[in-house]
Amino acid sequence: MEAKQPVLELENVSVAYDSQAGMVQAVNDVSLKIYENTIVGLIGESGSGKSTLGNAIMRLLKNSAVLTNGTIKVNGKDVYQMDKKELQKFRWSQMSMVFQSAMNALNPVLTIEAQILDVLLSHHKKMSKKEARAKAVELMEIVSIDPSHLKSYPHELSGGMRQRVVIAIAIALDPKLVIMDEPTTALDVVVQRSILDKIKEIQKVKKFAILFISHDFSLVSELASKVAIMYAGRFVEVTDSQSLKQAEGHHPYTQGLIHAIPHLTADEVSIEGIPGNPPDLVDLPSGCAYHPRCPFANERCRIERPAISKVNNREIECHLYDVERKEVVKS
Template sequence: MEEKQPVLELQNVSVSYDSPAGMVHAVNDVSLKIYENTIVGLIGESGSGKSTLGNAIMRLLKNNAVLTSGTIKVMGKDVYSMHKNDLRKFRWSQMSMVFQSAMNALNPVLTVEEQILDVFLSHDKSMSKMEAKKRALELMDIVSIDPKHLKSYPHELSGGMRQRVVIAIAIALDPKLVIMDEPTTALDVVVQRSILDKIKEIQRVKKYAILFISHDFSLVSELSSKVAIMYAGRFIEVTDSKSLEQPERHHPYTQGLLKAIPQLTAEDVTIEGIAGNPPNLVDLPSGCAYHPRCPAAYDLCKKVRPEIRYVDGRAIECHLYDTVQSEV
């Protein structure tokens, strides 16, 4: 049986920044496939490379950043081999992104309607303004915002409403891939819950492939079917979200993140943080980058970077699994 084409395929992707201190290796040799009607979570501490990877997929890297190796394909097309004109048409029609900080993502001097109409009219020259306005009304209904707010400016909306507008803009052209970069940051828990429920509802109807980027493990594990855990620019584990119910089976870093999640319904549970700090990406530790913070580290961890092992359907980069038979 022929394998289904992934919506997003990352193959050995590396991204580096040129800085005064030297080359910052923000993303280091990561591979991942995301298929239609799937939500994959990307989790990691601040500075682990999550947002850089999202921008790299959209080909929106800053001037001092460059894709140093690997390929990024969306719907089978290499994003970095596209002509700029083709890429402009491809963005938002095939792949889109919900950026961090909705207030900064929206233009403060344009109404919500003007910003939504710009998406339609820029990508479909045959569409009339009347038809674009009708589509804008449909979008407002999808994200549960009163149509009267089409005439509002961003500063006139609450944080949750601004975030919903950004989501509406991202899904306006029904792209196959939607990247959501910290879409609920700075929102209170009630609004955060409503945004997550809306994302799940939209995804069920539209069948999008979603890459959901966050530093909140509880959110990611609840929303996603698969989770990629990122540390120092690498995927140290990619696992089914259901397997996270058994922390002892996972990478020591994944275990550390899980132990740091408050369990509101549990009794006598001690919340433990991960000791130490994330490494300097300009000067990474030898061997496994996590070894200075890892309670299970031994001599080999300090000298040799571990290879990816496939254990019970999970990809794990850890020497503790070196004795386990790998399988594709």
């Protein structure tokens, strides 16, 4: 039986920003595959390279950022080999993105209907306005918003409603891949839950693949089936979400994130933060970038960047999991 083609395939992808200090590596040699009807989470602290990677996939890099190495394929097509016209047609029909701030993503001087119709009519030249309006009504119903709000302007909607409108626009053309970059940021917990439930409900029907970017560890581990943990532009661990319920057997950075999650149902609430701060990408530490904050760091960690080891179906970039030494991290 022929293996399924991944919807998204990242192979040795690196992205750098041109700065006064030279080229600064924001994403460094990452590889990942995402298949149809799956949700893959991407977790990391601010500045780890998550949003840069999302923009690189969409080929929306700006502020002097460039893809310096690797290939990005969506549905088997290299995104960076497309000309401008082909890319314009490919975006939103094959891959789309839900951006961080819904208020900034929506045009404040256009109605919701005008913005949805713009997406539909620009890609479907033969679609009539009547058909486009009917599709807009259908999209609003899919995201549980009364279609009467099509005549509203973004400022007339709540934060949660605006976020769901952005999701409706992202799925308007039935793309195979949807990138969601912090889609619930700045929303209260109840609204977050409502939107996450709606995302899962829509995906179950549409069967598109999702790359869900967030700094919220518990949120992503609950939503996604597979999770990539990013630190200083690299994937330090790629694992299934079920494994994240256990603190042991992970990269030390992943362990730190797990220990930092508050457990509200526990008898005693104990939160252990990760000491120190994420590194400056302009001046990364030698060896493993995490070693200045790692309680398990040794001399080897300071001078040699670790290779990726496979441990219990997880990919972990850490000397403590060196296959030859067969060591494991204890929490």
